[in-house]
Amino acid sequence: MIVENNISLKRFTTIHIGGNSGKIHFPESLDDILSLSKILLLPKTLVIGKGSNIAFSDNGYKFDIVSLRKYVKGKITLFDDNKISVSAGISCARFAKYCHKKSISGFEFLHGIPGLIGGALAMNAGAFNQSIWNHVESVNVINKKGFIENIAGNDINASYRSIDKENILLFLDVILKIDKNKIFDKKILIDFLEYRNRTQPIGQWSSGCIFKNPSKKISASSLIDSLKLKQRKFGGIYISTKHCNYFINDGNGSCDDLVQLINHVTKLVKKKYNIALTKEICIYRDDHE
Numbered sequence: 137m138i139v140e141n142n143i144s145l146k147r148f149t150t151i152h153i154g155g156n157s158g159k160i161h162f163p164e165s166l167d168d169i170l171s172l173s174k175i176l177l178l179p180k181t182l183v184i185g186k187g188s189n190i191a192f193s194d195n196g197y198k199f200d201i202v203s204l205r206k207y208v209k210g211k212i213t214l215f216d217d218n219k220i221s222v223s224a225g226i227s228c229a230r231f232a233k234y235c236h237k238k239s240i241s242g243f244e245f246l247h248g249i250p251g252l253i254g255g256a257l258a259m260n261a262g263a264f265n266q267s268i269w270n271h272v273e274s275v276n277v278i279n280k281k282g283f284i285e286n287i288a289g290n291d292i293n294a295s296y297r298s299i300d301k302e303n304i305l306l307f308l309d310v311i312l313k314i315d316k317n318k319i320f321d322k323k324i325l326i327d328f329l330e331y332r333n334r335t336q337p338i339g340q341w342s343s344g345c346i347f348k349n350p351s352k353k354i355s356a357s358s359l360i361d362s363l364k365l366k367q368r369k370f371g372g373i374y375i376s377t378k379h380c381n382y383f384i385n386d387g388n389g390s391c392d393d394l395v396q397l398i399n400h401v402t403k404l405v406k407k408k409y410n411i412a413l414t415k416e417i418c419i420y421r422d423d424h425e
């Protein structure tokens with residue numbers, strides 16, 4: 137297993153923000169993960185996937201990080217004709233493409249989400265009115281005692297971009313149910329991708345949506361847009377003109393810039409609408425904000 141130390145955390149986040157690391161472990165097998173049990177049990181150890189919903193402090197993160205980006209690449213197994221087992225280290229896009237190739241419908245929404253399946257489970261990732269936990273039969277996890285545990289999907293309390301993972305340290309893999317009543321149409325995936333490309337700043341350094349939508353009817357993006365902000369940029373971080381809930385790093389952005397812009401927008405939305413925006417992005421610092 138590769139272990140790195142004191143390297144820039146920028147390249148482990150899609151928004152390219154963060155100082156230097158402590159030890160980063162890259163398990164490639166279940167044995168590698170189990171050998172990290174003691175480290176996983178430490179309170180400040182952080183498990184990460186593709187880093188598409190996180191940023192690190194400019195001072196870095198000195199505690200252990202376990203990155204699943206090298207974990208069991210290629211492991212997707214179709215069984216019983218209506219279930220698929222997917223490893224936490226598989227990317228959402230790769231899984232969606234696999235389903236597309238096999239004419240399985242229901243998982244097209246995962247295609248444009250640039251994270252790994254483990255990160256999608258941790259965040260209850262979703263799009264186009266669907267979320268991953270609606271499809272979960274069960275998950276294998278490392279629990280807070282350091283053991284592998286199988287948990288039924290129904291036993292996890294999942295809500296919008298959040299789940300109750302009180303007893304979970306790390307997602308290993310998931311069994312997803314295939315809804316046989318869904319008719320496959322190859323256009324669905326193409327339409328979703330086209331919509332994303334048209335409405336979101338794909339390909340720029342961001343972490344997707346910064347804030348959660350306050351409700352199904354009110355989007356954070358429409359609130360931010362309506363502020364008609366004069367100051368849309370702090371240092372190297374600015375609000376995308378294509379989608380106001382995406383904050384972009386122009387290449388020189390720092391975590392301080394990001395936090396300032398988040399605070400600025402939060403304050404103005406609260407003042408104008410009396411709505412308290414909550415962050416979707418997770419920002420990690422040594423004191424584990």
Ligand SMILES: Cc1cc2nc3c(=O)[nH]c(=O)nc-3n(C[C@H](O)[C@H](O)[C@H](O)COP(=O)(O)OP(=O)(O)OC[C@H]3O[C@@H](n4cnc5c(N)ncnc54)[C@H](O)[C@@H]3O)c2cc1C
Nearest residue numbers: 185186187188189251252254255256258261262306307344
């Ligand atoms: C351009 C762009 C578009 C996006 N579009 C969407 C979208 O449409 N819908 C959406 O929901 N999100 C979207 N996102 C946000 C992001 O891609 C998702 O939240 C994704 O699920 C995060 O996965 P990740 O592997 O990158 O997780 P990371 O960012 O690495 O981690 C996110 C959180 O999950 C935890 N975690 C990660 N892996 C595990 C694991 N195996 N076990 C336990 N905990 C773990 C981490 O500790 C952290 O708290 C977008 C992001 C970008 C950059």
